[in-house]
Amino acid sequence: RNTGLWKAGVDAYGMPDLTLDYNLTKDRFGDWYAAQMGTPQKDPALYKERSAVSYLSNMTAPLLIFQGANDTDVPPQESVLIYRKLKRLGRNVRLVLYPKEGHGLNIENQLFTRLKDRVDCYRKTIAFFTRALAAPGR
Numbered sequence: 001r002n003t004g005l006w007k008a009g010v011d012a013y014g015m016p017d018l019t020l021d022y023n024l025t026k027d028r029f030g031d032w033y034a035a036q037m038g039t040p041q042k043d044p045a046l047y048k049e050r051s052a053v054s055y056l057s058n059m060t061a062p063l064l065i066f067q068g069a070n071d072t073d074v075p076p077q078e079s080v081l082i083y084r085k086l087k088r089l090g091r092n093v094r095l096v097l098y099p100k101e102g103h104g105l106n107i108e109n110q111l112f113t114r115l116k117d118r119v120d121c122y123r124k125t126i127a128f129f130t131r132a133l134a135a136p137g138r
Contacts, residue, residue, distance in 0.1 A: 004060075008132035010125055012066040012111050013074040013103055016053040016082040019044070024075045056085050062092035064128045066111060066121055068101030096124060 015021040019040040022033050033039065040047045048054050063086060067079035079095060086093040098121075101112045112118050 006061045008062045008064075008129055010064045010066070010128065011079070011082070012121075013068065013071055013079065014052070014065070014082065015074055015078055016051060016056075017078065018047045018051045020081065021074065021078060022047070024077065025073070028072075053082065053085060056082070056091075057089060059086065059089075059091060062128070062132045063094075064125065065093065065095045066124075067095065067097050068103060068112060069097050069099045070101060071103045073103040094128075096121070 018033075018037075022030065022040050026033070030039075037043065037046055037050070063082075065079050065083055067074075067076050069076055076097060079097070083093055083095040098112060098114075098117045100114060101117055104111045104113065111121050
């Protein structure tokens with residue numbers, strides 16, 4: 001629930017709908033999901049409760065989303081979903097899709113593998129927060 005605490009946010013290859021994520025990735029991560037929280041077929045209420053998409057109507061802060069077009073861990077459909085839903089709600093949201101990127105690196109918490117994409121991502125993030133946090137009423 002958004003209590004006004006957040007003034008802006010950045011998301012990188014997030015999983016806003018856990019049922020969708022399960023269905024898109026169950027060949028690779030289905031066993032993990034089953035061990036952690038069952039399956040969407042057995043416990044749809046739990047999946048809905050833990051999915052950010054269930055709470056988007058409460059979100060008012062601007063959001064910048066980064067996604068690799070070739071991500072097989074969290075497929076781009078998930079970022080597109082949250083982007084479209086927030087747009088329909090009239091929220092300030094932007095999606096940046098990197099065509100030659102996958103899920104990113106875990107080494108040193110790098111978001112993307114290509115240096116030019118990492119630099120672009122960090123520049124866009126700084127510019128986004130600079131604008132969002134300087135905006136009146138924020």
